[in-house]
Amino acid sequence: MTPPGPGPAIRWAWMFLDTPLPEAPRSWEFWADVTGQRVVDRRGADGEFATLEPRSGAAWVKLQAVVEGPGGVHLDLDVDDVAAAAAHAESLGARRIGAIGDTVVILESPGGFVHCLTTWRGASGQERGGLTSILDQVCLDVPRARWDAENAYWTALTGWPWRASDEPGFAAVSAGQSMPFRVLLQRLGEQDGPVRGHVDLACLDRAADTERHVAAGARVRSVHPFWTVLEDPVGRVYCLTDRSPMPVAR
Template sequence: MTAFLDNAAAHHHESVGFWQDVTGYALSAPRGDDGEFATLLPPDGDAYLRVQRRHQGGDRIHLDLHVADPQAAARAAVAAGGTFVVDRGYVVMASPGGFVFCFVDAPADRRPGATPHGGSSRSRVRQVAIDVPAPAYRTELAFWTAITGWTQRASTVTDDFRFLVPPEAERQPLGLLLQRLGPDDTGEVRAHLDWGTTDRAAETERHLGLGAHVLAVHPHWTVLRDPVGRVYCLTDGDPT
């Protein structure tokens, strides 16, 4: 699984610069008809974070699911409740709650190591959290379980979290977390990125120095906003 940071055109370059700095990853040459795509390149393992300059619309996260046969995977996803959007050689889909993702046939299953950032701090983006309004939660959880085939695991922190865990033998770079939003949040299904850190306090200070802002501090994670407004979390989860 690959996560795309899709950026509004007005601040695409600023967003890419921040995520380059904060991950410590190199940036590939641009590609696409208008140079709208690029990849953040870890020093080892497979790339699993990419960026896209959107022609219209605001910031979002979308996912690429890497499969042997995108068309067959798309048919199975439709049977599970998803919606086919368009086939561009890669197949664009939407979940039952409207969250956009793609099936692609490029391999990507070698997990990079955690990146050291001085002192004892090591970190890596380790999962995508899909944020689901409460009425759609059961349907969305069942859908993502069906199309990934990954194992559900309950959270020890809250009943509003459910992890989808890939087989350890696959060494997937990213896991999935389905988060049930509060009763007052009736927006669209969306997503944010969660980091794993060995020293959350030190990592928070590093992110602040690169232009992020703290929104909330919880016992097991800290919510931040990057310089262009994208929300993400630093967690105590193991970055390796």
Template structure:
């Protein structure tokens, strides 16, 4: 399939929705679109330039999380391809212009109609000259599902894998036309009852300064590693600030 655009969707429970949207709007340096959907449950985080690649959703059940929207010209045909590769249909709502599926590892994604999105937003230069952008989704995969999950996403996106500095990480070669890149991480869990989840990654030129900005908005540092720092947002949702190049994603 030809993925024309890729969106990271943050799913928030009802009691967290307002405060979490405020936090992530600030971190992304965006505005929030008018709500849409039957119950006004969806909104986009609108960048100051380019097309949105981050969206938010209010969910009635469960703890929320993150999922991907794959924007394609024909969601039904794309779903057939995904199913042939091992995906399962979770919800078929083509009257609402999307199909919800899950990968072999249980990571949820949606196939939605492409409406011409094509312009990548530029990273933001913050006071102090730090440059950053939310530009990657990391899919966290249990050990026993990892190899199959890597194969699935590489085939689904038609992007080759790239080596990284750590054996538990596999990156899909970045499509320069898309604002979001994909990384897969072996999460060290070997339990058949678990499934793949995901988190957001930021690229920043000065990780320490970026951390301080996030902490001012209520985030906290969880763990420091050589090339990235694990953070938790005000309700404990984890994400990473990385030292990748914000302009290239590498």
């Protein structure tokens, strides 16, 4: 069988922080505080959507208050042709689970990670100058049985280069400076189950940022040689990592 060819180009990428509705105000305030951004563009029938606006450059983080489920993280990938991109994703093994008009298609990856293909509205140009930390990575937590399929899917869907990490059990797909964040894949010890996700920040001084996040309401779960695992005030797990926040090919 001939593998599918490349799909429509990804124009911009968004990370969504999905939070149960009763906890959303506290979560949104925390993430605005630790990223140095502002909650703007409240929208939706009940104000359930918002955007984190950086001091300069294009935004790349959106916030959603969800009525059902525990929340988590998902991705929106902006394209020019949503229908063509969705057909390409399905040819790679994605499952379509919903749509909003003809501008959004909601999918699950082969391992079950939710993501959306959305119409590009012109966003581009993240600015990182002077930052000591930045929310710039979505980590997919992948059970061992799903590892090969997830790596193949995200590489083919995005068209971004794939690279194995120096740390065993990690790989990444990244478009470098043209996108505001990369997708890291982490192989879990568990054999099977759904693929989950969390967000990571790149930090110049992880210890100092840990103190700052704890002062804002986070809790440290564990400390590792190159990263620290925390929970935000509503229990969302995320990591601070020893990576440069500067705009480098990553």
